Amino acid sequence: MSRAFFVCLCALFCAPVPLPAQEAAQEAAAAARVAGPVYMIEGKGAGNIGVIAHPGGAIVIDAGMAASAAGVRATLDALPGGGRIRFLVNTHWHSDHTDGNRALGQGAAIVAHDRVRPLLARPQSLMGQTTAALPDEALPSVTFSERLTLYAGDLPVRLVHYAGAHTNGDTVVYIDRYKAVHMGDLFFNGLFPFLDIDNGGDIESWVRHLDDIVSKLPADARVIPGHGPLASVADLVAFRNMLAESAEIVRQRIQKGATLDQVKNAGLPLHLEPWTHGFMNTAQWLELVYRSLAKN
Numbered sequence: 001m002s003r004a005f006f007v008c009l010c011a012l013f014c015a016p017v018p019l020p021a022q023e024a025a026q027e028a029a030a031a032a033r034v035a036g037p038v039y040m041i042e043g044k045g046a047g048n049i050g051v052i053a054h055p056g057g058a059i060v061i062d063a064g065m066a067a068s069a070a071g072v073r074a075t076l077d078a079l080p081g082g083g084r085i086r087f088l089v090n091t092h093w094h095s096d097h098t099d100g101n102r103a104l105g106q107g108a109a110i111v112a113h114d115r116v117r118p119l120l121a122r123p124q125s126l127m128g129q130t131t132a133a134l135p136d137e138a139l140p141s142v143t144f145s146e147r148l149t150l151y152a153g154d155l156p157v158r159l160v161h162y163a164g165a166h167t168n169g170d171t172v173v174y175i176d177r178y179k180a181v182h183m184g185d186l187f188f189n190g191l192f193p194f195l196d197i198d199n200g201g202d203i204e205s206w207v208r209h210l211d212d213i214v215s216k217l218p219a220d221a222r223v224i225p226g227h228g229p230l231a232s233v234a235d236l237v238a239f240r241n242m243l244a245e246s247a248e249i250v251r252q253r254i255q256k257g258a259t260l261d262q263v264k265n266a267g268l269p270l271h272l273e274p275w276t277h278g279f280m281n282t283a284q285w286l287e288l289v290y291r292s293l294a295k296n
Helices: 003-013 020-024 067-076 116-120 205-214 234-256 259-267 270-276 282-295
Strands: 030-033 038-041 049-053 058-061 085-090 111-112 125-127 129-131 141-144 147-152 157-160 168-175 180-182 222-224
Touching: 030 222, 058 147, 085 147, 111 116, 111 129, 111 168, 141 147, 205 234, 222 234, 234 259, 234 270, 234 282, 259 282, 270 282
Parallel strands: 058 085, 085 111, 111 141, 180 222
Antiparallel strands: 030 038, 038 049, 049 058, 125 129, 147 157, 157 168, 168 180
């Protein structure tokens, strides 16, 4: 694994936590209205946060990093219903989506797939770095296996598990009444994604899940990605196509006997170059695709 890859992912998942005084000084994060009571707080070096505002307490989807928790709290205070969080959903275990559990989860029920709590409850190794276990009060207190429905007043919010995609414990959150969906890290809008192969990530299964999701979404649905700007279904389809094309290119090279270095050196077609404008370059992405296909 390249040193550049290691440094890049450490920056994403292992950002330093500022002192409490620094946290208090943070300004409120910007919240974009998605539809009705649904908002998105775009992550700055961390995952995007979804909010379903309600006077009885918000449903918040992902917690970001602890370093940004004060700013997120300030944003929630300004939304309808104020800053009370009733449910905090973790779409998967990665720390850029769960590190804020300590701060945002106080007084809330933290909800995640069955596979997420055990990972958060003990130290994990990710890209050569150790992620510390979360304290008991920051762990999910409600877990589910396949599907779960939460309510913001009379508004149903559906949680659906998709196994073997970005990780093996991914949750997608559907707010059907407002034609909105939070994809977690099943969708990086305009970016090559991270693929957690050591924890069940699988590019071929990922593509199949996206096919199923897209087939059931309204054409005009608003899509909150795990990373990147608020998106449309067309943006989600473009991401799915990039995954499928990357997998097919690498599969053909493997079938011809190419090594990992040869696959990386051959690169990808020029039209996929815009996907490198995130935290991962083409060689790093090809390494993940190769490892996923080779595992199978």
